[in-house]
């Protein structure tokens with residue numbers, strides 16, 4: 001594990017019901033940077049994020065935050081440093097969005113300001129149960145970021161968002177990566193490769209690829225991992241990926 005890593009994972013191993021979910025994963029995540037975590041369904045992305053957040057203990061290996069074992073930190077210290085947005089979230093009570101944000105901030109005016117900045121002020125008085133899927137995702141992320149944690153771990157924050165909000169979200173996360181560490185699980189490969197500094201590709205509980213987008217985009221291994229044949233379409237200055245079925249799958 002590098003001494004300068006903000007968050008470091010060393011030899012993580014986790015299995016459930018005889019299935020290996022994380023298979024010897026080591027990862028150094030720096031003080032700042034926008035990292036996309038991608039991979040096919042079931043690759044282990046959410047499991048890895050939960051372990052990095054300290055929500056799930058690995059059977060072997062460990063996670064360190066600024067060189068200190070995560071398991072040795074109390075829950076308050078973890079919460080101060082790591083903002084974690086899970087794939088699914090339900091508050092215990094049907095609180096308003098303003099209440100949800102204010103639970104993390106002492107001052108109601110500050111909570112209101114957070115919602116203004118996230119363009120969510122019109123929804124501030126709405127109860128959680130009345131919000132749409134996309135509104136919940138945006139509200140949850142605003143709540144997680146309210147305390148400005150040095151590390152953000154977000155599990156598919158854009159999955160329920162329309163195209164405009166998803167683009168705005170990914171761009172905001174990429175901007176945040178200039179100052180802080182941002183790790184985002186996502187399925188939109190084009191946005192991951194276009195907007196993020198680093199892409200980690202998971203496959204079957206392992207890190208299959210890890211690097212800057214330009215190095216990964218053209219690697220044949222990407223097609224192998226996702227089980228498709230990608231057409232690489234140059235749309236200067238970017239390259240878009242269009243997935244096609246593999247030849248043997250087209251004939252069956």
Ligand SMILES: Nc1ncnc2c1ncn2[C@@H]1O[C@H](COP(=O)(O)OP(=O)(O)OP(=O)(O)O)[C@@H](O)[C@H]1O
Pocket residue numbers: 016017019021039040041042043044045046047048
């Ligand atoms: N408690 C458990 N018992 C058995 N299998 C589990 C358990 N939790 C997760 N899994 C399995 O582990 C694998 C990895 O799950 P995980 O949610 O980390 O995948 P993912 O890469 O985030 O997938 P997706 O893209 O579908 O969200 C999946 O096959 C899942 O079914």
